[in-house]
Amino acid sequence: MLENYLPILLFIIIGIGFGVLPLLAGFVLGPRHPDSEKRSAYECGFEPFEDAHMKFDVRYYLVAILFIIFDLEIAFLFPWAIVLDEIGVFGLLAMFLFLGILVVGFIYEWKKGALEWE
Amino acid sequence: MIDMFLQDILPNVLKILLIVVPLMLSVAYLTYAERKVIGYIQVRIGPNRVGLWGLLQPIADALKLLLKEVIFPAKSNLYLFLVAPVLAIGPALAAWAVMPFDDGMVLANIDAGLLYILAITSMSVYGVVIAGWASNSRYAFLGALRSAAQVVSYEIAMGFALVGVLIAAGSLNLGEIVLAQQGGFWHWYFIPLFPLFIVYFISGVAETNRAPFDIAEGESEIVAGFHVEYSGMAFAIFFLAEYADMILISMLAATLFMGGWLSPFDGIPVLESFFSWVPGLVWLLGKTAIFLFLYLWFRATFPRYRYDQIMRLGWKVFIPVTLVWLVIVSTAQVFDIGPWFTESAVITAGGG
Numbered sequence: 001m002l003e004n005y006l007p008i009l010l011f012i013i014i015g016i017g018f019g020v021l022p023l024l025a026g027f028v029l030g031p032r033h034p035d036s037e038k039r040s041a042y043e044c045g046f047e048p049f050e051d052a053h054m055k056f057d058v059r060y061y062l063v064a065i066l067f068i069i070f071d072l073e074i075a076f077l078f079p080w081a082i083v084l085d086e087i088g089v090f091g092l093l094a095m096f097l098f099l100g101i102l103v104v105g106f107i108y109e110w111k112k113g114a115l116e117w118e
Numbered sequence: 119m120i121d122m123f124l125q126d127i128l129p130n131v132l133k134i135l136l137i138v139v140p141l142m143l144s145v146a147y148l149t150y151a152e153r154k155v156i157g158y159i160q161v162r163i164g165p166n167r168v169g170l171w172g173l174l175q176p177i178a179d180a181l182k183l184l185l186k187e188v189i190f191p192a193k194s195n196l197y198l199f200l201v202a203p204v205l206a207i208g209p210a211l212a213a214w215a216v217m218p219f220d221d222g223m224v225l226a227n228i229d230a231g232l233l234y235i236l237a238i239t240s241m242s243v244y245g246v247v248i249a250g251w252a253s254n255s256r257y258a259f260l261g262a263l264r265s266a267a268q269v270v271s272y273e274i275a276m277g278f279a280l281v282g283v284l285i286a287a288g289s290l291n292l293g294e295i296v297l298a299q300q301g302g303f304w305h306w307y308f309i310p311l312f313p314l315f316i317v318y319f320i321s322g323v324a325e326t327n328r329a330p331f332d333i334a335e336g337e338s339e340i341v342a343g344f345h346v347e348y349s350g351m352a353f354a355i356f357f358l359a360e361y362a363d364m365i366l367i368s369m370l371a372a373t374l375f376m377g378g379w380l381s382p383f384d385g386i387p388v389l390e391s392f393f394s395w396v397p398g399l400v401w402l403l404g405k406t407a408i409f410l411f412l413y414l415w416f417r418a419t420f421p422r423y424r425y426d427q428i429m430r431l432g433w434k435v436f437i438p439v440t441l442v443w444l445v446i447v448s449t450a451q452v453f454d455i456g457p458w459f460t461e462s463a464v465i466t467a468g469g470g
């Protein structure tokens with residue numbers, strides 16, 4: 001069984017190779033004439049007057065946290081979905097209970113306005 | 119050591135190249151098809167100068183990008199700046215390892231196939247975020263933030279849609295998911311799982327940052343988004359990754375919901391034998407091409423969504439829809455309701 005994963009490892013290495021080799025080829029074949037204007041950040045002709053790593057909206061952070069919760073939920077659902085035929089009604093009800101708790105949280109965040117983007 | 123290389127590694131590398139090289143050619147000609155299709159939709163001709171009907175245009179584009187200077191922005195974080203494109207293309211290609219092209223025609227026949235694809239395609243968001251951060255450019259930073267939030271939001275809807283397929287098929291192995299849809303096109307999952315199919319494909323369009331969800335690179339607001347500072351081959355790699363992901367999403371949609379390599383004429387008396395000589399790969403590629411055409415059609419048809427509309431669609435429409443449909447599908451599966459969810463029970467009873 002484990003030998004089936006060897007091609008995957010090789011594929012990942014080759015995939016990375018397909019990223020590295022064209023970059024190298026671009027270095028070797030392309031011209032290299034850097035100057036300070038060319039290397040400055042593009043801001044439609046304006047001088048970039050401060051660091052671009054600025055403050056950003058807290059809602060992006062909120063989305064990231066909500067994503068973790070829901071993605072974990074999906075990670076729980078995957079094995080459950082595979083064996084659903086074997087665990088039958090008990091498994092179904094157990095997952096409904098679990099989903100119910102999640103839905104309560106989902107309704108709460110919806111009503112709190114965590115999903116609003118104005 | 120040499121034995122191991124000859125027996126295990128070399129054949130696999132050849133097989134991988136047999137997947138990757140046609141994939142790269144498909145990416146090149148998908149860009150050509152995109153320009154042609156959108157051209158004709160807008161009553162233009164599209165590229166027609168380089169070679170017959172412009173067929174050599176993608177080659178010319180690749181050569182041009184190869185000979186362009188790769189510029190490093192002065193304030194960028196050089197190491198991360200170079201890692202980002204590699205992180206974008208690596209997962210986009212590696213995900214193809216578990217894709218079944220025909221019955222038994224699969225590089226790595228692993229039981230966790232779909233989980234592997236979900237895991238490795240999640241990696242590609244790192245490429246976007248790191249590119250936006252390392253560029254140290256305002257547009258790139260905004261584009262990366264938007265793209266990351268959008269991609270993770272739609273990944274949830276997509277994950278829920280996939281759970282529906284798993285319930286119906288009872289396996290994570292992509293080949294077995296296709297075989298579970300045998301017996302004619304009315305057994306394909308796009309009928310019993312229709313809402314999940316729609317959610318899956320629209321989420322796929324959003325995942326790949328394509329129009330009408332291409333807010334991450336909205337030209338009119340943030341120029342090109344996260345790859346605004348990339349030029350030459352570094353830009354080309356992001357481009358390749360995006361198109362390879364588009365083809366992956368399309369082929370997955372064909373595999374999970376449209377019966378993969380199965381013929382659409384199975385189970386129809388005369389047509390089944392009439393078309394039985396057609397190899398499964400042809401059907402799979404045909405179905406994939408239909409989804410790719412939809413991508414291009416969307417881009418030519420729909421105006422770009424606003425950011426709050428994108429987030430509302432993902433969180434407030436797709437997640438509730440998929441949750442409700444999951445409850446329906448799982449109930450139908452456990453109690454063997456309806457015409458679609460009874461087969462696996464019959465097979466279990468017959469086999470056990």
